[in-house]
Amino acid sequence: MSYERANIESMAGYVPGEQPTSTGVIKLNTNENPYPASSQVAAALARIQVEELRRYPSPTAQQFRETAARYHQVSSDNILPTNGGDELLRLAITTFAGPGDVVGIAEPGYSLYPVLTEVQDCRLLPVPLLDNWSLPSNFVAILNDAGARLALLVNPHAPTGMLLSAQQLIEIASSFHGVLVVDEAYVDFVDPDQQYDLTSAIKEHDNLLILRTLSKGYSLAGLRFGYGIGAKELLAPMMFKTRDSYNTDYISQQLACAAIDAVDDARESWQKVRSERARLTKELDQLGLPSLPSQTNFILTQCPNADSAREIYHGLKESGILVRYFDQDRLQDKLRITVGTPEQNQRLLQSLKLLVS
Amino acid sequence: MSYERANIESMAGYVPGEQPTSTGVIKLNTNENPYPASSQVAAALARIQVEELRRYPSPTAQQFRETAARYHQVSSDNILPTNGGDELLRLAITTFAGPGDVVGIAEPGYSLYPVLTEVQDCRLLPVPLLDNWSLPSNFVAILNDAGARLALLVNPHAPTGMLLSAQQLIEIASSFHGVLVVDEAYVDFVDPDQQYDLTSAIKEHDNLLILRTLSKGYSLAGLRFGYGIGAKELLAPMMFKTRDSYNTDYISQQLACAAIDAVDDARESWQKVRSERARLTKELDQLGLPSLPSQTNFILTQCPNADSAREIYHGLKESGILVRYFDQDRLQDKLRITVGTPEQNQRLLQSLKLLVS
Numbered sequence: 175m176s177y178e179r180a181n182i183e184s185m186a187g188y189v190p191g192e193q194p195t196s197t198g199v200i201k202l203n204t205n206e207n208p209y210p211a212s213s214q215v216a217a218a219l220a221r222i223q224v225e226e227l228r229r230y231p232s233p234t235a236q237q238f239r240e241t242a243a244r245y246h247q248v249s250s251d252n253i254l255p256t257n258g259g260d261e262l263l264r265l266a267i268t269t270f271a272g273p274g275d276v277v278g279i280a281e282p283g284y285s286l287y288p289v290l291t292e293v294q295d296c297r298l299l300p301v302p303l304l305d306n307w308s309l310p311s312n313f314v315a316i317l318n319d320a321g322a323r324l325a326l327l328v329n330p331h332a333p334t335g336m337l338l339s340a341q342q343l344i345e346i347a348s349s350f351h352g353v354l355v356v357d358e359a360y361v362d363f364v365d366p367d368q369q370y371d372l373t374s375a376i377k378e379h380d381n382l383l384i385l386r387t388l389s390k391g392y393s394l395a396g397l398r399f400g401y402g403i404g405a406k407e408l409l410a411p412m413m414f415k416t417r418d419s420y421n422t423d424y425i426s427q428q429l430a431c432a433a434i435d436a437v438d439d440a441r442e443s444w445q446k447v448r449s450e451r452a453r454l455t456k457e458l459d460q461l462g463l464p465s466l467p468s469q470t471n472f473i474l475t476q477c478p479n480a481d482s483a484r485e486i487y488h489g490l491k492e493s494g495i496l497v498r499y500f501d502q503d504r505l506q507d508k509l510r511i512t513v514g515t516p517e518q519n520q521r522l523l524q525s526l527k528l529l530v531s
Numbered sequence: 532m533s534y535e536r537a538n539i540e541s542m543a544g545y546v547p548g549e550q551p552t553s554t555g556v557i558k559l560n561t562n563e564n565p566y567p568a569s570s571q572v573a574a575a576l577a578r579i580q581v582e583e584l585r586r587y588p589s590p591t592a593q594q595f596r597e598t599a600a601r602y603h604q605v606s607s608d609n610i611l612p613t614n615g616g617d618e619l620l621r622l623a624i625t626t627f628a629g630p631g632d633v634v635g636i637a638e639p640g641y642s643l644y645p646v647l648t649e650v651q652d653c654r655l656l657p658v659p660l661l662d663n664w665s666l667p668s669n670f671v672a673i674l675n676d677a678g679a680r681l682a683l684l685v686n687p688h689a690p691t692g693m694l695l696s697a698q699q700l701i702e703i704a705s706s707f708h709g710v711l712v713v714d715e716a717y718v719d720f721v722d723p724d725q726q727y728d729l730t731s732a733i734k735e736h737d738n739l740l741i742l743r744t745l746s747k748g749y750s751l752a753g754l755r756f757g758y759g760i761g762a763k764e765l766l767a768p769m770m771f772k773t774r775d776s777y778n779t780d781y782i783s784q785q786l787a788c789a790a791i792d793a794v795d796d797a798r799e800s801w802q803k804v805r806s807e808r809a810r811l812t813k814e815l816d817q818l819g820l821p822s823l824p825s826q827t828n829f830i831l832t833q834c835p836n837a838d839s840a841r842e843i844y845h846g847l848k849e850s851g852i853l854v855r856y857f858d859q860d861r862l863q864d865k866l867r868i869t870v871g872t873p874e875q876n877q878r879l880l881q882s883l884k885l886l887v888s
Contacts, residue, residue: 177680177710177738178768179629187772190590206586216581224573227753227786229563230746233547257614257755260775268650272536273630286776293625293773323534353534381534389587396584396781398614411535414544416650418617419643424753425782429584 181273185292188285191498200521202512203496205360205472207393209446209515211429212439215394218432222425231424234413238422241431242386242401246373251406254413255430257421259359259387259400260286263326265412266383266402267294270353271323278317278325280309282333282505284357287326296324307334307466309342314349325350328357329372330364333500333510335468337364340372347379353408355383360470362391362444363451368469373403380405390471392433392440399430447471451513457523458511461530472512480506482530489529495522538630542649545642548855557878559869560853562689562717562829564750566803566872568786569796572751575789579782588781591770595779598788599743599758603730608763611770612787614778616716616744616757617643620683622769623740623759624651627710628680635674635682637666639690639862641714644683653681664691664823666699671706682707685714686729687721690857690867692825694721697729704736710765712740717827719748719801720808725826730760737762747828749790749797756787804828808870814880815868818887829869837863839887846886852879 176183191204235255243250256262263286271277273295279287281300291298299320301313310316317325325346330337347354356372364370376382387400399422402409422430433440455465455473463475477483487499487509498510513519533540548561592612600607613619620643628634630652636644638657648655656677661667674682682703687694704711713729721727733739744757756779759766779787790797812822812830820832834840844856844866855867870876 175737177627177765179627179632181629182626182768182772185772188776190587190776193587193589201586204587208585210582210585215584219579219581220577222576224576224786225567227572228565228567228750229558230547230550230561230752231755232550257780258775258777260777264775269539270534270536272538272652275536289772295629380532393585395587395777398588398777398780408534411539415539415542415646418615418621419545419547420615420617420752420755423614423755423780423783426780429581 181292181295185289188289192496194496198494200495200514200518202514202518202522203498204395205390205470205512206395207390207443207447207471208513208518209393209443211393211433212436214436214439215429215432218428219425222428227424230420231422231427233420235422235427238401238427238430241434245434245437246403248373248376248403249406252376252403252409254402254404254409255422255427256400256402258389258398259357259385261421262385262400262402263287263355263357264290265416266324266353266355267291267296269411269416271296275324276320276322278320278322280313280327282502283326284328284332285500307331307336309338314346318349318351323352324355325352326355326357328359330360330469332360332470333472333474333505334466335470335472335474336466337368337370337469340370340375343372344375344379347375347382350381353381353383355385357385359385359387359390361386362440363447363471364469365448376404380408383408388430388433391444393443394429394433397426397429399426447513450516450519454513454519458526461523461526463526463530472510475509475511477507477509483507483509486526486529490522490525493525495525538649538652542646545646549853551853555851557852557871557875559871559875559879560855561752562747562827562869563752564747564800564804564828565870565875566750566800568750568790569793571793571796572786572789575785576782579785584781587777588779588784590777592779592784595758595784595787598791602791602794603760605730605733605760606763609733609760609766611759611761611766612779612784613757613759615746615755616714616742618778619742619757619759620644620712620714621647622773623681623710623712624648624653626768626773628653632681633677633679635677635679637684639859640683641685641689642857664688664693666695671703675706675708680709681712682709683712683714685716687717687826689717689827690829690831690862691823692827692829692831693823694725694727694826697727697732700729701732701736704732704739707738710738710740712742714742716742716744716747718743719797720804720828721826722805733761737765740765745787745790748801750800751786751790754783754786756783804870807873807876811870811876815883818880818883820883820887829867832866832868834864834866840864840866843883843886847879847882850882852882
């Protein structure tokens with residue numbers, strides 16, 4: 175017999191991007207940083223002795239809180255370390271939205287959000303993005319009218335790569351009656367010219383929860399380390415009640431501190447990605463595969479139609495290049511391609527040339 | 532204003548045992564193994580390159596599943612790797628018990644269980660242990676009459692250290708209508724003479740979920756790695772729906788595999804702990820601090836009364852020795868003391884002699 179709760183039994187789980195075990199594959203499907211983490215992270219890893227793992231880690235990852243607080247110019251009480259950004263999303267839902275409560279999202283968005291709301295048995299309120307992929311002007315009114323307790327937005331947006339301004343998000347936080355989670359998984363790749371900064375807004379907005387991760391910007395997807403930034407009172411119930419008591423491990427705490435301390439090394443990788451992003455966007459365009467201006471480390475490319483998108487996806491896979499295809503409304507004729515190294519991007523473009531000609 | 536759900540707002544969080552930063556303290560308060568992990572785990576750690584962290588880890592920790600399956604002589608489908616044993620407890624509640632559903636526990640038990648049920652807004656059904664700390668004979672009837680969806684038992688028991696037989700647990704699983712979680716966090720310290728084995732029972736009992744952790748037996752509390760053992764169908768919804776998509780990190784997967792492969796090294800530490808447990812039990816008894824026969828790596832010592840228990844706790848702390856005191860019904864006159872190295876135990880006994888004389 176089945177022992178699952180009814181809402182769990184009826185749902186489908188999240189399907190992560192493929193993780194090939196073969197090392198020959200060019201992996202442009204899960205938005206990993208193509209450059210390795212700082213040598214200072216490697217040095218921190220080399221310093222760890224197995225004897226240090228005998229004891230429980232700091233339950234709050236206090237040293238990381240202080241390190242991240244210095245970087246963001248906030249207090250350590252404004253930092254909540256988590257086992258990847260995914261844990262922060264789950265904690266926000268667990269803490270702020272109960273079964274039957276409304277959770278608002280923009281659609282399309284990160285496909286994990288609906289899965290997490292189903293686990294919690296919340297009522298999902300998907301608000302479709304406009305044709306130009308911007309939020310409808312009555313977004314907050316829709317949320318408030320439905321009594322939404324929580325809203326989840328990814329910025330820069332996935333899978334389009336587009337950036338909402340901090341001002342627009344601050345206006346949403348100001349008028350929204352629930353908690354606004356802004357998932358900044360890709361924020362490190364935003365062009366500095368955009369002068370995007372939402373972090374300082376947590377001082378004025380006690381319902382604003384910002385998600386950061388070391389997976390992309392710091393080349394540490396394998397480490398599972400993310401964190402939330404928000405008002406002390408907003409973070410407190412997640413920090414002291416709903417979080418698993420030792421949610422981050424000793425090694426990841428040490429490496430995460432080293433990564434933030436060596437942010438200048440990570441910045442070099444961000445700049446290289448931005449530069450390749452510009453080149454790749456232009457070259458794709460010349461191949462008849464136009465895309466929106468991306469502020470992330472991926473590009474959402476428009477194919478002639480859904481059939482050709484699927485064909486290109488499979489054709490690339492056969493030549494050892496993985497990209498992401500979403501078989502869902504409005505995305506069926508597009509491909510999401512992670513920006514790789516110049517060599518990887520060159521291989522991609524060569525394969526694409528053969529497939530689209 | 533507060534944005535928490537009502538059940539979260541009204542609850543108190545779990546309070547982990549103290550984790551002193553000073554290295555001079557003798558830490559006998561959180562049941563860590565006093566001996567370090569195998570040199571093979573150290574070798575696995577030394578082999579890891581930071582470049583390997585750039586990519587996402589195996590979402591299912593497949594290599595660990597296969598390693599643990601060989602050790603337990605089950606299929607890899609019977610293994611669910613988790614971010615510490617705590618995650619498995621949370622997943623079991625999330626998956627099998629909804630808000631308002633009844634979750635049965637024995638009282639006293641691991642103090643995290645009530646916290647996790649409160650987060651999920653379940654109805655907790657605490658069944659008091661008898662005066663001799665055994666389960667009442669109508670335990671399952673109480674659970675079934677209340678319609679319990681889930682029951683959580685720790686075996687060997689915390690904080691008494693006593694062991695239920697596998698046969699007794701199999702009888703509970705047979706007649707209980709919900710899912711039975713048996714938390715075997717301390718099972719590695721059970722005397723082999725007891726011939727305790729519950730793992731083989733998962734083949735016959737599709738509602739039996741066994742929790743294992745590398746925190747105690749494998750000296751890897753800092754790593755956060757545990758796993759569930761159960762029928763494939765029982766694990767599937769946790770594996771594919773309720774679990775965070777990448778719940779265990781790359782490094783911990785590698786080290787956990789190495790630890791299980793080097794189980795013979797861990798076994799040596801278990802035997803040393805058992806031997807010291809016997810000596811410590813006897814010496815405590817001679818100091819007028821009797822205890823129950825423990826099958827774990829800790830001893831629950833009976834003090835003359837609650838005042839003396841608190842005095843001894845504080846007295847030990849002043850002399851640099853941490854033990855655990857539970858300010859709750861039936862435990863107020865007792866202390867839970869982790870078995871340390873012979874040298875640590877000697878220091879403990881010397882301090883106790885001064886405090887009880």
